[in-house]
Amino acid sequence: MTHMSCLFPALACAALLAPAPAHAAGPLPQLRAYEVREAWRQPVAPVRIARNTWHIGTAGLSALLVTGKDGAILIDGGMPQAADHLLANLAALGLQPSQVKWIVHSQAHADHVGPLAAVKRATGARVASNAESAALLARGGADDLHFGDGMLYHPLQVDRLLQDGELLELGDLRLQVHFTPGHTPGSMSWSWNDIGTDGAPVRIVYADSLSAPGYRLLDNPRYPRIVEDFRRSIATLRALPCDLLLTPHPEASGWRYDASPVRERELDCRGYADAAGAALDAQIEKERAAR
Numbered sequence: 478m479t480h481m482s483c484l485f486p487a488l489a490c491a492a493l494l495a496p497a498p499a500h501a502a503g504p505l506p507q508l509r510a511y512e513v514r515e516a517w518r519q520p521v522a523p524v525r526i527a528r529n530t531w532h533i534g535t536a537g538l539s540a541l542l543v544t545g546k547d548g549a550i551l552i553d554g555g556m557p558q559a560a561d562h563l564l565a566n567l568a569a570l571g572l573q574p575s576q577v578k579w580i581v582h583s584q585a586h587a588d589h590v591g592p593l594a595a596v597k598r599a600t601g602a603r604v605a606s607n608a609e610s611a612a613l614l615a616r617g618g619a620d621d622l623h624f625g626d627g628m629l630y631h632p633l634q635v636d637r638l639l640q641d642g643e644l645l646e647l648g649d650l651r652l653q654v655h656f657t658p659g660h661t662p663g664s665m666s667w668s669w670n671d672i673g674t675d676g677a678p679v680r681i682v683y684a685d686s687l688s689a690p691g692y693r694l695l696d697n698p699r700y701p702r703i704v705e706d707f708r709r710s711i712a713t714l715r716a717l718p719c720d721l722l723l724t725p726h727p728e729a730s731g732w733r734y735d736a737s738p739v740r741e742r743e744l745d746c747r748g749y750a751d752a753a754g755a756a757l758d759a760q761i762e763k764e765r766a767a768r
């Protein structure tokens with residue numbers, strides 16, 4: 478591929494033509510409007526989670542690539558400024574951008590879907606989401622129920638609307654979506670089967686955030702059933718077959734992609750759900766006491 482025939486934005490092309498070793502790069506720049514900690518912007522080289530499952534994002538934000546014989550599925554991308562890093566990591570894995578066939582996500586917040594519009598342009602992948610999230614993606618994160626216009630990103634057009642429990646299939650890959658509303662009304666978790674690094678089958682769950690950072694939980698006029706949604710989602714995740722748990726914020730499930738070993742502690746879906754339930758109860762109690 479030459480510069481003349483390159484269809485992608487200049488930076489993405491440069492990254493594809495001569496991929497720099499991702500782990501050697503410094504942190505990506507801050508966004509003036511949405512500043513986040515350095516680990517969320519720190520590129521890391523691809524991390525193998527299981528035979529077909531890779532982390533290709535930054536040290537502190539998950540971007541998962543599930544690869545099969547007919548192409549790959551990207552789940553989440555991290556911050557808006559991470560697009561070129563994701564494409565560089567694809568190249569580091571020997572994949573062409575066009576081999577990414579589907580893009581899906583957890584929550585439609587800027588720190589997880591920020592670069593997906595750019596990645597869609599660069600790869601030609603189709604985007605699958607649910608109706609709730611599709612509306613927020615189309616607004617580029619504007620009018621968020623809790624954050625207003627505080628976390629914006631390039632709007633993303635959804636190509637296929639998913640129903641709860643639906644399978645997204647690509648060749649030999651089968652990902653199942655589980656609606657887990659609460660952190661956002663359109664929050665989604667994902668499960669798929671893979672082979673672990675020890676050669677044994679693993680049922681992987683990528684569970685969306687169950688946190689309510691600064692949210693009003695009691696009598697929220699914009700989201701009246703938020704607590705019921707959280708409780709149902711916690712029960713959904715608690716009941717999933719789950720040998721290996723991953724989360725959009727890796728530390729929430731015991732991972733650190735810039736550490737060795739990358740898995741600092743073992744946490745399963747049950748433990749994750751129970752911790753979320755306890756945190757939710759404590760937050761509700763605090764809110765009640767402050768009334």
Ligand SMILES: [Zn+2]
Pocket residue numbers: 584586660686
């Ligand atoms: Zn979020």
